[in-house]
Amino acid sequence: MVDPAPARPDDRWLAEVAAGASRDAGDVPVELLGDYLPLLADAAITGRRPKRAELDAVETLGRRAAEQGFSAGRVVQLYLSAARRLWQDLPTVVRSRDREAVRAAAAAVLSVIDDAVATLAEGYAVARRDLVRREETLRRELVDDLLRGDSDLGALVDRAEPFGLDLARAHQVALAAAGRRLPDTDAAISALETVIFDRLGDRDVLVATKDGLLVVLAPADAARAPHGRDATPELGRLMHDQLRRLPRGRPWRVAVGRPHPGLYGIARSYEEAREALTMATRLRLDTPVVTARELLIYRVLLRDQPAIVELVHAVLSPLGQARGGAEPLLATLQAYFDTGAVATETAKRIHVSVRAVTYRLQRIKALTGYDPADPAHRFTLQAAVLGARALDWPHKPLSGSA
Template sequence: MTDSARRPGPAGRRGDETWLTEVAREAAADAGGAPVELLGDYLRLLTDAAVTGRRPRRGELDAVEVLGRRAAEQGVSAGRAVRLYLSAARLLWRQLPHLDRSADSETVRAAADAVLHVVDTAVATLAEGYAAARRDLVRREEALRRELVDDLLRGDSDLGGLVERAEPFGLDLARVHQVALAAPGRRLPDTEAAISTLERVVFDRLGDRDVLVATKEGLLVVIAPADEATPGGARGGGPSGELGTLMHGELDRLVRGRPWQVAVGRPHPGLYGIARSYEEAREALTTARRLHSGTSVIDAHDLLIYRVLLRDQPAMVDLVRAVLSPLGQARGGAEPLLDTLAEYFACGEVATEAARRLHVSVRTVTYRLGRIRALSGYDPADARDRFTLHAAVLGARALDWPRRPLPA
């Protein structure tokens, strides 16, 4: 390249083209192969500032902001985009021969001040455009993710469309999945912190593919793979319990939202398995609330008996009314006797352990069991009566009786 080709003339003249093009190529290579097009007229702004001291106009800065948006849309990292602009300024400054020959330090200082002002303003504007585009991309992705989650939980019939939409999020709908719902103790003013917390810990444990975290109707939703689980979800400390415990442990660290309650549906295969697991988790959360359960992590598998009992609600109401309503004649009402029965059955019908759990004496427990036998006609010690009483107690808890009157 000749000196005449390298030497810049007054900014904007066609004679500058070769020189500026070479600087742009070198800067792009120095920035890890960033697209040269992202420089736009930036080099001309620098040259103009060095020669005339002119500062960029509003319209020229708007063009730089557009280039920042374009960098984000093209997937160029913010670091590479900024490095491109800084490298271009450094290379251009080194190839300003009229400054090399100048003996006037004030001239050099003025040119440097003008160029640095352009660099400072342009890089800041580029970063603003980049950040704005990233926010827009995040909002669009969040909207697409929320729509995808809604359709997955609803069991949308357009299987082909769902598979195509799920692919960018790394979700393989052929795998076995389970759904967990996290309910805050009080409404969150901002769910972003909770989503970020869940994403960080779940992605770290399960990987960033095949996991979706979103919100729905005030609940945090996690769709996670469960290939190692048996479809239908065997009871025990398997993947369901692990996911729920993992989520609750992280969410409970947040100051806002406590106490959290997490319900986990059983693992099921395929697209419709996600919707089924979600319905189980939602039903488990609703049932736990009706039972006034303070359990932090609820496994849908543990509440299957309530689904059976409440499937025929009229029959359950008849059972509770026939077996337990006579207990209302006791001093203090039916509730103390129900609590005694519940703990008695829960601990394997050991009166001593039931008394410890109820914080009463063993004599009180035996007295109450006698009153239940006398009022209801069912003996908790008899095998046949015990089954009827236990089913009635579970039904009463599900119906929230006697706190609420039985349905007509």
């Protein structure tokens, strides 16, 4: 132990050390040092180790630093810089010519630094975990209320502000559904936040989970498509490109609602995205990214569901009499319309011969009385096919969908 010095360093000198350390750490408040400098001075002069209560106070300071939003690196830098400055200017040690005394003082100071910084970091980490859990809860509750669209506007504006959301802007909602078990949600949210903030350059974005889906709420003007194209799919493609790199969850499907202004526009975009996800599954679309705009025709059809049920039943139900049921003929019709009524392209798409396509088209004409090659009949057949896919017929009975 170093022999006690006749006098302790005065408070003014320690205040100068603290001020210098604060500048070194980017103006982190000196208040976050607490009694750390006196602990170091006591260790250098008397060899005293800090008491448990004094280390508990340092842990509290670590928590306070996290709550005030300072980075862990800057807070640790404050403590290390304070120790360096104190050691360089410590009057007792500087005047001492006793090598053993200096060595003992250095060992005591290093021990205090080690204990204090470790305790500081522990307090900081605990506070950060608490803040993250609190933020996740607040974010999840905010997302639920925004997507429901029936909450108090004034209260939502206040709650959205800490997350950087400007509810006066037009927003759109995108949903991502995992093909298999949803992977670690924290990793998925972090991956989406990183790429969206980096690519879109807009902090007015919220990423969360709801009902087993990943939810992204973004400003409508954040995703900019080149050459004046519709920007809505850009957000979906950005999300899918990132999610498919995750180790679990593939295949992913992403649905993007149309942009709408105001608070209630968020709920509307969310409902459109949910409907698009459901419809893409019913239609067995092979595209991983779908938009509500692309599937708008199905929403129109289903607004008068009894009428579309009647249309499908009247036009397509005779296909059930065919060998193999209605599904092969329905798939042929859909491919035929999708390829612009070109039999050769239809054959390629459904992996049969052109002769088989021609036979099926003739069979459809014979069973239904509608000729797919006749422009006058084509519109009725195509509307019926769209309705059948929207109703998931023939996999589900029409009576159950009415």
